Amino acid sequence: MSSLRLEIEQSMGLKFPEKNGAALVKFEESLEIPRAAETLMRGLYRDPERVRQGFKRLHQETGSMIELLMPRRSRLREWSDDLPERPKDAEAFLKETTDQLRVKEQRLVQAGQDLLGQLQESGLEDIFPVSLSAFGVCSHRDPSVKLYLKPLGRFAEINQINPELLRQAVRVHFLCLLLIIAGEDLDGQVFARGVEEEATHWLTTLYTIRYLKLQSAELVHGYLEWVKAWGGKIPNQTMLNDRVCEKTRTAMIFWRRHLNISWAECWHIVNQFESESAQDLEIN
Template identity: 75%
Template sequence: MSSMRLEIEKAMGLKFPERNGEVIVRFEESVEIPQPAEMLMRGLYRDPDRVRQGFKLLHQETGSMIEILMPKRSRLREWADSLPERPKEAELFLKETAEQLLIREQRLVQAERELVGQLQESGLEDVYPIPLAAFGVCTFRDPSVKLFLKPLGRFSELYEINPETLRQAVRVHFLFLLLLVAGADLDGQVYSRVGEDKVVHWIASIYTVRYLKSQSTELIHCYQEWVNAWGGKMPNQSMLNDRECEKTRAAMIFWRRQPNISWEECWRIINQLERPASTSSMVF
């Protein structure tokens, strides 16, 4: 983590606060399940107990059909080899089993139809958007981060992505986030704003994508799935070149020091220093 921290400090141009050579911010990874993650941990079913009961009922009805069909199959095989001695008894047997099968089939079809309806109502759309607090929280006043590993693991299961790769990508995002609100710039200036979660996560995402892009495409893929899950926005490719990153850093430093100026206004001011044709959108 220490080598990653140094790389992240270099990338953002800020430095974590230290005391006696030790970083004094907290970065914790927890196995607890926060309240915002409860729906995610539940999975893709609105009412899992009801769906489970539906499968149980369908299993029972299928078994009832088999209990009639198996003896009937044996009797039919027997009569195919040797005709029944009493045709009337065979006729009665066929009529009775036909009626029983019709009743069982109707119950089976009804149980199956209800279960299919329940499955159609279940899906990822019931989980989304996932609250960002389900994965991690960052406090500004006493800068610290807590990541929740179990919700991240559950998310990786749902999306069939590597859980360790996902955790690594999310760590990078929250390290950039923590540095943004806790770090000092080259002049020793610190973060002077209050809150503004949406903006800090947007800025963190720009630096995270740029950092992960130099690592692997798998990290980028996992990160993109995660950002989409909580309703974030990925920066476009034009924001990742060196020139745009320098402008981003200048706007970020200016924005951190000016609590009364919005991010959009800071970005507009920075772009006034360049030709209008060279500007790109940084609205999130």
């Protein structure tokens, strides 16, 4: 974890506060299930018990149909070799069978339709978006990060993502987030922005993608699916090139140092300064 922390510090141009040469950051991976993750842990079914009962009912109705058909199938096979002595016996048998089949078929079809309706009511739209706090929380006071492994595992299972790769990506995300809200600038000054600010999460996502792109495409894919799950905004591709990267870092440092200025204003100021600098170069 220490090597990962150092790599992320270097990529962002920020660092965690230190004491006696050791970074003051606590990173915990917990098996707790936070309240925000309860819907996710429930899975894709809106009412799992009701769906289970639906399958149980359909199984019973199917069994009832089979119990009716099996002995009658044997009788029909006998008559296919040797006709019944009296046609009236066969007529009564077929009428009784038809009446019973009609009733059981109606029950079977109804059970199937009810279960189908329950399945159609269940799906991803019942789960997502889920709160980011379902997967982890961080605090600038300690500073600390706590990841919730079970919700991450359930998300990976639902979306068929490698769970270990997802955990790696999410670790990077929360370390980037913690650096933004509690890290020091390279001159040792500490500035903190609110963890709930939209720009905080957007910048975190941007820096996480930049880091993961150097690792593997599979890491990036799983990470982007996870970001969508909690409603995060994904930066456009132009924000990932090297030239914009340096400009973003400048704007981020300026933004962290001026709590009364929004990210949009900081970005505008940096762009304006860049434009004026370019004009000065042209004049000179």
